Amino acid sequence: MAQPFLLLxxxxxxxxxxxxxxxxxxxxxxxxxSAGELVQPQRSVLAVGPAASFFGVMPAYSPAPPALGxxxxxxxxxxxxxxxxxxxxxxxxxxxxxGALLALLDGRYITExxxxxxxxxxxxHLAAGxxxxxxLLGAGVQAQSHLHALSHLGPLEEVRVWSPRQxxxxxxxxxxxxxxxxxxxxxxxxxxxxVQGAQAVVLATAATEPVLQDAWVAPGAHVVSVGxxxxxxxxxxPVLLARSRLFVDSRTAALAESGDVVQGLREGxxxxxxxxxxxxxxxxxRAPGRQSAxxxxxxxxxxxxxxxxxxxxxxxxxxxxxxxxQALAL
Numbered sequence: 001m002a003q004p005f006l007l008l009x010x011x012x013x014x015x016x017x018x019x020x021x022x023x024x025x026x027x028x029x030x031x032x033x034s035a036g037e038l039v040q041p042q043r044s045v046l047a048v049g050p051a052a053s054f055f056g057v058m059p060a061y062s063p064a065p066p067a068l069g070x071x072x073x074x075x076x077x078x079x080x081x082x083x084x085x086x087x088x089x090x091x092x093x094x095x096x097x098x099g100a101l102l103a104l105l106d107g108r109y110i111t112e113x114x115x116x117x118x119x120x121x122x123x124x125h126l127a128a129g130x131x132x133x134x135x136l137l138g139a140g141v142q143a144q145s146h147l148h149a150l151s152h153l154g155p156l157e158e159v160r161v162w163s164p165r166q167x168x169x170x171x172x173x174x175x176x177x178x179x180x181x182x183x184x185x186x187x188x189x190x191x192x193x194x195v196q197g198a199q200a201v202v203l204a205t206a207a208t209e210p211v212l213q214d215a216w217v218a219p220g221a222h223v224v225s226v227g228x229x230x231x232x233x234x235x236x237x238p239v240l241l242a243r244s245r246l247f248v249d250s251r252t253a254a255l256a257e258s259g260d261v262v263q264g265l266r267e268g269x270x271x272x273x274x275x276x277x278x279x280x281x282x283x284x285x286r287a288p289g290r291q292s293a294x295x296x297x298x299x300x301x302x303x304x305x306x307x308x309x310x311x312x313x314x315x316x317x318x319x320x321x322x323x324x325x326q327a328l329a330l
Contacts, residue, residue: 016319019113022314030279034286043253068094118303127290131153139169159179195217196218204226212237228258240296249301
């Protein structure tokens with residue numbers, strides 16, 4: 001008979017996975033990844049159906065401490081009309097010695113929280129100073145999680161949110177009014193109005209063409225881009241990307257998957273050396289980060305399997321300690 005495995009649903013994962021626990025774990029994981037201590041092949045992505053949906057497989061392995069797993073993720077933008085999240089995922093944890101299934105975890109919230117946590121690490125290591133003014137382009141799940149993660153770093157005095165749908169951005173502002181100083185959480189009518197003068201800008205969009213223009217971005221700003229994860233997609237003005245100091249989570253992934261990077265290279269706007277460093281290299285002290293208070297820094301996040309493995313392994317350990325989840329056998 002097969003050994004039992006632990007099933008952790010989203011409620012279980014939410015109960016154990018916190019930013020206080022996840023931020024230091026991810027910082028160590030990113031540093032080890034960039035040092036070549038973790039194994040992660042490029043993810044496989046399968047296009048599904050005529051609506052440009054995607055199914056991705058993201059495996060990763062840590063030799064020490066031993067951990068093995070994979071995330072299965074789907075991106076279906078039509079899910080919004082069905083009342084479902086556009087991004088759904090499941091994470092499998094395996095015993096590295098035997099290959100047996102250890103745990104099956106809901107990966108939707110893991111993806112949500114680890115993405116925002118990595119962005120918060122980029123703010124911690126690359127922003128010019130404490131962020132008091134934040135621009136959010138997007139009003140969905142990732143905008144919400146990024147607001148939560150950046151608020152965790154320190155108090156926000158002003159937050160300006162924009163998305164194409166007025167109803168969405170106004171609902172977001174009402175729901176999260178307490179995240180800024182009284183009266184300073186604002187839904188605005190244009191992306192330009194959101195971005196002007198902001199110390200940090202988060203792009204959490206489903207855009208396939210640039211929504212952030214170079215002229216809007218103030219000197220010294222830090223820009224986080226978590227959308228446009230396919231080679232044909234962009235969400236950043238290429239002029240902005242060319243004049244900024246660019247950091248990525250993975251050079252290999254950015255050069256293959258990021259439309260902002262791939263198309264900029266193809267157009268001759270910059271060369272591969274324009275990718276200054278991986279965030280893990282900066283965290284680990286192996287590469288410099290920001291060089292002046294005036295330069296604009298950009299962190300292009302594509303999401304890494306090692307991040308999912310880190311978050312899932314942490315949730316699994318904490319759930320076992322607290323007796324959460326359901327033991328099942330195949």
